[in-house]
Amino acid sequence: MIEYGQQEQDRVILVGLDTGEEKEFEHSMEELKSLAEACNKKVVGIITQRAPEIHKAFYIGVGKVEEVKEFARTREATEVVFDNALSPSQIRNLVKELDLAVSDRTNLILDIFATRAQTREAKLQVETARLKYMLPRLVGMRESLGRQGGASGSMSNKGVGEKKLELDRRKIEHRISELEKELSNIASNRMTQRKRRDASNIPQVALVGYTNAGKSTLLNHMVDLFCKREEKKVLEKDMLFATLETNVRYIETGNHKPFYLADTVGFINKLPHSLVKAFHSTLEEVLYADLLLHVVDFSDENYKQHMAVTADTLRELGAGDIPQIVVYNKADLCGVTDFPVVKEGASFASGHSDARNPVIYLSARDEQSVRGLVRLIQQIIYAKNIDCTLRIPYDRGDIVDYFNRYATVEGREYREDGIVMQVNCREQDASKFEMYLLRDDT
Ligand SMILES: Nc1nc2c(ncn2[C@@H]2O[C@H](COP(=O)(O)OP(=O)(O)OP(=O)(O)O)[C@@H](O)[C@H]2O)c(=O)[nH]1
Numbered sequence: 001m002i003e004y005g006q007q008e009q010d011r012v013i014l015v016g017l018d019t020g021e022e023k024e025f026e027h028s029m030e031e032l033k034s035l036a037e038a039c040n041k042k043v044v045g046i047i048t049q050r051a052p053e054i055h056k057a058f059y060i061g062v063g064k065v066e067e068v069k070e071f072a073r074t075r076e077a078t079e080v081v082f083d084n085a086l087s088p089s090q091i092r093n094l095v096k097e098l099d100l101a102v103s104d105r106t107n108l109i110l111d112i113f114a115t116r117a118q119t120r121e122a123k124l125q126v127e128t129a130r131l132k133y134m135l136p137r138l139v140g141m142r143e144s145l146g147r148q149g150g151a152s153g154s155m156s157n158k159g160v161g162e163k164k165l166e167l168d169r170r171k172i173e174h175r176i177s178e179l180e181k182e183l184s185n186i187a188s189n190r191m192t193q194r195k196r197r198d199a200s201n202i203p204q205v206a207l208v209g210y211t212n213a214g215k216s217t218l219l220n221h222m223v224d225l226f227c228k229r230e231e232k233k234v235l236e237k238d239m240l241f242a243t244l245e246t247n248v249r250y251i252e253t254g255n256h257k258p259f260y261l262a263d264t265v266g267f268i269n270k271l272p273h274s275l276v277k278a279f280h281s282t283l284e285e286v287l288y289a290d291l292l293l294h295v296v297d298f299s300d301e302n303y304k305q306h307m308a309v310t311a312d313t314l315r316e317l318g319a320g321d322i323p324q325i326v327v328y329n330k331a332d333l334c335g336v337t338d339f340p341v342v343k344e345g346a347s348f349a350s351g352h353s354d355a356r357n358p359v360i361y362l363s364a365r366d367e368q369s370v371r372g373l374v375r376l377i378q379q380i381i382y383a384k385n386i387d388c389t390l391r392i393p394y395d396r397g398d399i400v401d402y403f404n405r406y407a408t409v410e411g412r413e414y415r416e417d418g419i420v421m422q423v424n425c426r427e428q429d430a431s432k433f434e435m436y437l438l439r440d441d442t
């Protein structure tokens with residue numbers, strides 16, 4: 001029978017185990033459904049089990065495996081996807097028992113990353129993560145594929161199969177080392193760019209947060225308001241993992257308080273460790289930031305959990321102690337009127353219990369909001385600005401130029417021995433040009 005109007009899709013059953021440890025179990029299952037759909041799979045059923053512990057061999061209890069098998073038969077499912085990362089042996093056992101393709105959350109995330117990756121670096125990073133994930137799971141996966149194609153390995157082929165497996169393993173290991181070499185070249189290139197930015201002494205700000213929170217929308221709106229060229233925009237879209245690479249833009253609002261703004265890959269609950277590692281070099285922009293904008297989709301009922309996941313991932317990256325502004329975005333969808341609203345936030349989620357993050361409620365689509373956020377950013381990163389007076393010799397036009405660009409010049413006087421400038425500048429700049437500083441009474 002031919003069913004018209006239907007694309008051929010994998011028909012999947014989602015399976016989750018509620019051990020009581022995860023607070024937001026249902027949300028996690030909903031998210032798994034979105035992940036499956038983002039992989040173009042049709043979810044034909046969901047089965048959950050409540051049990052205090054994970055079953056070592058099958059992840060879910062033996063009885064539950066039977067139930068999944070029966071359910072899959074009635075729903076004509078072709079694949080079963082588990083909400084947690086399965087161990088290699090669990091995959092193997094489940095494939096054997098269920099006689100279906102078996103996959104897990106990590107695999108879905110890897111698939112989405114693979115289809116979304118645009119830049120060479122993102123593609124290499126995803127491939128590395130994928131191969132590392134596959135390596136210990138080769139046996140189970142091979143069987144899983146075998147099931148799909150209807151093939152089955154006979155005992156007499158076992159020796160041949162093992163040799164082939166060993167060969168595949170070596171090939172994969174070789175490929176991983178090649179990929180890592182190429183990635184480290186790209187990373188060192190980026191390091192050069194970053195060093196150039198560091199040398200410029202301009203503060204660096206990074207957007208971080210859960211996927212789909214509105215990070216790229218904020219960056220684009222700032223680019224719209226403060227940069228001239230259209231091509232500097234990045235992709236913003238209502239989908240999981242729209243952004244997979246880091247994009248840095250120079251934001252200059254005309255008040256001599258510029259900053260670099262980096263847009264980064266979004267986080268998600270149970271983001272595979274292999275991916276965090278693979279994306280580590282891209283995410284290094286976050287580590288070097290002076291300030292993080294932690295963007296939260298305030299209209300999502302699970303926003304608190306998203307914030308906790310973001311905080312955990314930042315800690316995992318080693319960026320848990322960088323000052324943050326918490327940006328509660330999409331205020332337009334939450335009945336909040338009169339945004340932007342700035343408040344003093346709760347104490348830091350991490351390390352410093354005394355440091356307080358400012359909090360801003362806004363909409364990334366609203367111009368006043370974006371302007372308000374930029375003012376707040378500048379207040380914080382330029383908080384340590386100081387007033388000083390310098391006398392700069394006439395042959396050091398470069399320094400005059402530097403202060404014209406990166407400081408607020410409040411007065412200047414052309415004297416015989418040089419230009420005397422009164423400036424409001426960053427502390428570092430004052431000490432960098434200390435030899436030209438004048439005491440107030442000079
Ligand atoms: N209503 C409303 N929608 C918003 C707002 N900000 C962003 N969006 C929408 O939310 C969706 C996701 O926005 P993105 O900027 O792509 O989100 P992101 O944080 O960059 O997501 P990833 O790149 O996946 O990590 C898009 O459809 C945006 O148009 C807002 O303030 N209000």
Ligand SMILES: [Mg+2]
Pocket residue numbers: 215216217235236242243263264
């Ligand atoms: Mg984005």
